[in-house]
Amino acid sequence: MKxxxxxxxxxxxxxxxxxxxxxxxxxITQIAKSIDVADAEVIDATGKYVMxxxxxxxxxxxxxxxxxxxxDDWESGTIAAAFGGxxxxxxxxxxxxxxxxxxxxxxxHEKAKDKAVIDYGFHLMITDFTPETEKELPTILKQExxxxxxxxxxxxxxxxxxxxxxxxxxxxxxxxxTVVMVHCENGSVIDELVEEALANGHxxxxxxxxxxxxxxxxxxxxxxxxxxxxxxxxxxxxxxxCKEAVDEIIRAREKGxxxxxxxxxxxxxxxxxxxxxxxxxxxxxxxxxPLRPAYHQDILWNALxxxxxxxxxxxxxxxxxxxxxxxxxxxxxxxxxxxxxxEDRFGIxxxxxxxxxxxxxxxxxxxxxxxxxxxxxxxxxxGTIAVGSDADVVLFDPNVKxxxxxxxxxxxxxxxxxxxxxxxxxxxxxxxxxxxxxxDKKFVGTLGNGQYIKRKPTSKLxxxxxxx
Numbered sequence: 278m279k280x281x282x283x284x285x286x287x288x289x290x291x292x293x294x295x296x297x298x299x300x301x302x303x304x305i306t307q308i309a310k311s312i313d314v315a316d317a318e319v320i321d322a323t324g325k326y327v328m329x330x331x332x333x334x335x336x337x338x339x340x341x342x343x344x345x346x347x348x349d350d351w352e353s354g355t356i357a358a359a360f361g362g363x364x365x366x367x368x369x370x371x372x373x374x375x376x377x378x379x380x381x382x383x384x385x386h387e388k389a390k391d392k393a394v395i396d397y398g399f400h401l402m403i404t405d406f407t408p409e410t411e412k413e414l415p416t417i418l419k420q421e422x423x424x425x426x427x428x429x430x431x432x433x434x435x436x437x438x439x440x441x442x443x444x445x446x447x448x449x450x451x452x453x454x455t456v457v458m459v460h461c462e463n464g465s466v467i468d469e470l471v472e473e474a475l476a477n478g479h480x481x482x483x484x485x486x487x488x489x490x491x492x493x494x495x496x497x498x499x500x501x502x503x504x505x506x507x508x509x510x511x512x513x514x515x516x517x518x519c520k521e522a523v524d525e526i527i528r529a530r531e532k533g534x535x536x537x538x539x540x541x542x543x544x545x546x547x548x549x550x551x552x553x554x555x556x557x558x559x560x561x562x563x564x565x566x567p568l569r570p571a572y573h574q575d576i577l578w579n580a581l582x583x584x585x586x587x588x589x590x591x592x593x594x595x596x597x598x599x600x601x602x603x604x605x606x607x608x609x610x611x612x613x614x615x616x617x618x619x620e621d622r623f624g625i626x627x628x629x630x631x632x633x634x635x636x637x638x639x640x641x642x643x644x645x646x647x648x649x650x651x652x653x654x655x656x657x658x659x660g661t662i663a664v665g666s667d668a669d670v671v672l673f674d675p676n677v678k679x680x681x682x683x684x685x686x687x688x689x690x691x692x693x694x695x696x697x698x699x700x701x702x703x704x705x706x707x708x709x710x711x712x713x714x715x716x717d718k719k720f721v722g723t724l725g726n727g728q729y730i731k732r733k734p735t736s737k738l739x740x741x742x743x744x745x
Contacts, residue, residue, distance in 0.1 A: 285322025330364025330669035335590025393727030422731020447508035482559030495521025654732030
């Protein structure tokens with residue numbers, strides 16, 4: 278059925294204006310001051326922003342990790358994302374343990390099948406560049422419409438790549454016009470610091486942060502940047518947390534390197550002291566890289582404002598406190614790394630960013646949706662309100678205040694890192710390709726209606742993001 282969104286204020290990465298939006302067969306077909314179509318459903322958006330659906334470029338749903346599996350699968354995870362204003366996610370497909378990349382991708386398709394309520398795509402995580410992998414990778418990327426691969430400089434015992442493997446990844450990225458995403462921490466140094474801490478009897482959650490200092494993130498970021506530049510590859514540094522890493526990204530971009538940076542809501546809003554909470558409560562805040570001392574927050578906000586960092590990912594990787602987090606109660610290194618953020622990414626950035634005057638609403642839309650769409654080959658199908666774009670639309674009321682709580686969130690975990698926070702603004706209605714997923718704050722979607730989106734490689738990242 279045709280739909281007309283009337284009376285709202287459209288917000289994109291470049292404009293804010295009052296207009297109506299006509300949706301036909303899942304696509305935006307007209308934007309005008311006033312639209313009246315006799316056979317169309319009218320959606321009243323008076324007093325609300327009409328925004329492009331959020332694009333979360335960093336999620337881990339139903340993923341094995343730390344001898345367990347994340348608690349949010351493709352059903353609870355995508356429903357929670359929709360309640361939070363996200364209409365597309367890019368999830369990390371883990372290839373470790375598979376003899377063929379095609380098998381890994383098939384497994385991730387199966388995880389999403391009949392569960393996803395919003396659209397999605399994959400990044401392909403690579404841990405070992407065997408001759409077989411190198412031969413298979415270009416074909417898989419093209420066939421599956423995957424424009425991004427990820428390699429790790431962290432997790433020495435599970436995922437960490439050698440410098441040679443990392444450089445191979447960058448070479449393949451260059452050859453296939455693929456974005457290479459890197460988790461930048463020096464895993465070997467971290468392992469040494471962890472062993473030292475445990476030998477000295479330090480088992481508490483705070484030592485997760487103390488054994489992963491900002492310097493190991495900064496060092497790894499610099500190394501990744503230089504290796505990517507030698508190879509001529511497009512580098513995307515995931516979950517940037519600290520001044521040391523930001524400084525390296527700024528330095529590289531000033532030299533013309535093709536490098537982008539992502540940060541995440543907790544690094545903008547929470548700090549290292551959370552891990553020192555008594556009675557093992559600090560385990561709720563264990564993820565990697567860890568939270569930093571509070572002074573890093575202003576550095577990250579300023580980098581976003583200056584467009585030295587470009588995107589906001591949730592790094593959704595949820596483990597319940599009463600259960601899986603308890604695996605590390607006597608050893609911080611065994612606490613499953615990850616937190617639940619897929620639902621609150623959109624709202625936290627608006628409340629802490631726009632409502633507090635740190636960023637404009639246009640910058641918000643760019644960070645929460647448009648930049649990711651451009652970086653990973655989804656734009657202009659996704660990431661904007663424009664004629665011809667998918668009708669992925671969020672109706673957002675900026676005048677409402679609400680309180681975040683695990684009792685009311687939709688993620689499949691028993692805690693929320695933002696428990697008790699009052700935030701400005703609320704997602705009211707969410708459409709994916711013109712169909713309701715959330716209507717007046719109630720889930721009305723259908724399991725399995727989310728579509729897998731094949732993407733095409735972008736041009737040079739820094740040039741692509743400069744385009745309006």
